[in-house]
Amino acid sequence: MVDIWIVVLRGVQYAAGALLLGLPAFMLYSQRAVASLELRWPRQVLIWAAAALAVAAPAALLAQTAMMAGSLNEAVKPASLAFMVTGMGLGKALMVRTLAAALALGATLLLRPGRPTWSVLTLLGVIVSASFAWTGHGAATEGAGHAVHLISDVVHAVAASIWIGALAAFAVLIGRRPSSNPSWDASVARSLTGFAGVGTAAVGALVVTGLINSAFLVGPSKALELWTSPYGDLLMIKLVLFGLMVGLAAVHRFRLAPLMARDAGQALPHLKKSLTVEFAVALAILAVIAVMGTLPPPAAL
Template structure:
């Protein structure tokens, strides 16, 4: 039962980190294209992400402590929690996330929407995303490869947050279409076209760091036994979902975005296709985060005899 809570709380933290980092980053690098639009949703979205993280991170700390201490009653004792935070990287990372979440809440409450708030939330989200390296399998790697695995995990988490946060922004942009859609659609097309370089960089880093992480966690010999192990089957599912996301991203970039740019009058049909594609891609990204949350509780092939 506690393990199920750990998985759910881990997934919530992944999603919150993606919003706290990827969403404000999107607002910064796409500012020239989104400036003509009246965007009322970023601040509430960042507030919800900060609240989710402020609730999930402390709860995850208690859940992990309960798993290690053997009972929930033992886990909520101050001395037990103190030992968890000061004695383990996992506990320290969860404590940092909790602190960052409350700082983010204060920032959203006190700073007016605009570049200052976006930069503040992006930096806080960057810290949260980086801490996942100390709550995943990378922290358990020993020997000369420890530093490389940690660095690869950090880059992997940050790139994933960058992509998922942008998808959340696109889903919000297509969820509401004004009565005078032409300016909105053209702005959306410019944002999508402008995201091409950022998205390509994020995907390239994800692929490279994914290979590095797999070398540590799976290895060449473990590659052939993936279908026989729980971790391997979830990894295959993750790669399949990731492949679907890449396919949709390619359709959006090379087919639907140029179509929206080319339409000058009634683009309702084209926009409908683009909206469904972006929403599905965002849903797939959330599914990937859930799969990764499950994989974090399983032993990778390289750690098994």
């Protein structure tokens, strides 16, 4: 039962962390495109995401402690929690994540939306995403490759969060389109075009760091035997879903974004459907990763 809660809490943290980085980052690099829209919903979404993470991270700390201590009764004892927080890298990372989430919640509630606030929230989002590397397989690598694997894992998490956060932003923008508003359509078209460079960089980073991480977690000798382990099965599912996301992103970039600039009425139905599918696939990948984090990789078997 504890294992199930660990997976669920991992998934919640991944989704909330992606929003906490990807959404304020989107507001920064798309500021010129969306400034005239005077968007209010990003603040509301970030409040919920920060609150969810501020609850899920300490809950995950308790669940992890219960798994290591053998029971929930043992986990709630101060000595058990203190050992986890002071003696385990996983506990320290969860505490940092909790603090970053609490600071993000406070900043979102107290500061006026704008570039300074988005910058602060982006920085806190980077801290949250980076902390995932310390609670994953990257932190367990030993020897000379430890730093390389850990840094690669951090970059992987940051790039994924930027992409998923942008998807959430576009999905809400398209979903909340006011009827017959040419200026709104033009702003969204500019933001879609402007995301091309950021999205390409994120995909490139994910591919490169994914290969690096796989070299450590799978190893060349077992690359063709992924189906022999549960971790390998999930990795293949993740790769298929990632390929689907890349395909949909290419359709947005090269077909729907230009069409949006020419004829918003024709582009919007297709864009809304494909963005919904891509965001759903992204959430599915986060769920797969949440399970993968609890399984031994092939290289460890």
